[in-house]
Amino acid sequence: MLRWRGLDEIPPDWGRCVLTIGVFDGVHRGHAQLIDRAVAAARRRDLPSVLMTFDPHPMEVVRPGSHPAQLTTLTRRAELVEQLGVDVFCVMPFTHEFMKLTPERYAHDLLVERLHVAEVVVGDNFTFGKKAAGTVPMLRDLGARFGFAVDGVALASQDDVTFSATYIRSCVEAGDMAAAEEALGRPHRVEGVVVHGDGRGRGLGFPTANIAPPVHSAIPADGVYAARFSVLGEGPELGPSAMAAVSVGTNPTFEGRDRTVEAYVLDADVDLYGQHVAVDFVERLRGMEKFDSVESLIAQMHRDADRTRELFADRS
Template identity: 70%
Template structure:
């Protein structure tokens, strides 16, 4: 799969293509419908399928300080798009200049002059251009004028629920990772680097990997979760596990109220391994919520509860 960082990476001799446009945060089941339709249209015409996404999130440029929690990193989005069969992953830097483009200028300069789009596939709620003035009907009018087709895909899922990143963020924020999984088509993932903590987990008999996620990551509500813990990249320490290895993990999200903590952390007790995980780039795939965050009067009660959480994790992730 080709990866372009902006329009300048497009070859001068680039031919026609089918393009699907959106932020694609999470590459959820609704996005998969768009991508699948774009790939099908591209194969029918014998041209490449291009996915165009934006970075940073448009909301942050239009309304600074309003960046929503991210369901996936750009790298993850590219991996998921490639798995679905996209030929080119194009990241458009979302700048104030791009935000100020009129719908007509975006359609002509980006879709026609640079991408040579033959078909444009979007969600039926798609908006574009300055102040989101353009919509699907606008795009169709420009398509008739400039020579490209437009296909709008409904993102409705089961029970008439719109499969949107906003909906999934609300599920994650509430700790409802099971419903988030249904909408995503896979468990919600948080990536990060394992950093040094205060060592309290080891003192309790349950040493944890403390994960520092990227800025804006969508973190589930405080509580304890059963999750898959996967090493994505090897760190600098000799003896660390190989990338791609996955383990079951009981993951605590919260402030450690039993110890009067104030900083919100993600701590994973990784089962069935004693590997050195410090410095590793890892992913936590949240499968099920076991319980909410609780403050215990006695440390012994907390230890008993952690032991029960581990047993529950083994049951949920056989």
């Protein structure tokens, strides 16, 4: 899959394409339906499919400080859409200048002059251009004027729940990993680099990987979770079925203040410092608790590890 960062990386001899546009944070089941539609349209037309997303999140530019919790990194987003058959992953820098484009200039300058779109596939709630004034009906009118087709796709839903990044963020924030997985089509993932913590876990017999996620990452509610654990890129080989009991919170038993994500990888004692890792959250085992003694905490950590093994045995 080709990856472009901005319009300057579009080849000068670039031909026509089928384009789908959106933030696509999470690449959830609703996004997958939209992307499948765009990929199918591209194949019918014998044209490449292009997915355009934005960085930073548009809300951070429109209203600084309002960046929503991020469900997927750009790298992860690219991996997921490639699996769905997208040919080109285009990251558009969302700047103040870009934000000020009128819907007409957005369609003519971006879609026609630069990307040469034959068809645009978007969700039926898609808006574009200055002050989000452009709508799908307006895009159809502009398409008729400039020579491209528009397919507005209804939002995917199930049991009266519309799949959206906002809904999934609320599930993650509540610690409802089953609902998040249902909407995403896979477990919610948090990535990050393993950094040095206070070393307390090893002293308790549970060496943990202290993970520093990127800014704005969607972190589940405080508690202890069963999760899959993997090392991204080159690093210790843990295999595809590595299990972890993951603590999210401030470690109240030790009067902690900083909120951390600490993963105890079951049946593996390897040096993970500096590694880029991923935690796929599967189920919340319990809330965060303050224990009266270290012995009580250790006993509960054993129970958490045992419950994690049982849970994955049931899922296999």
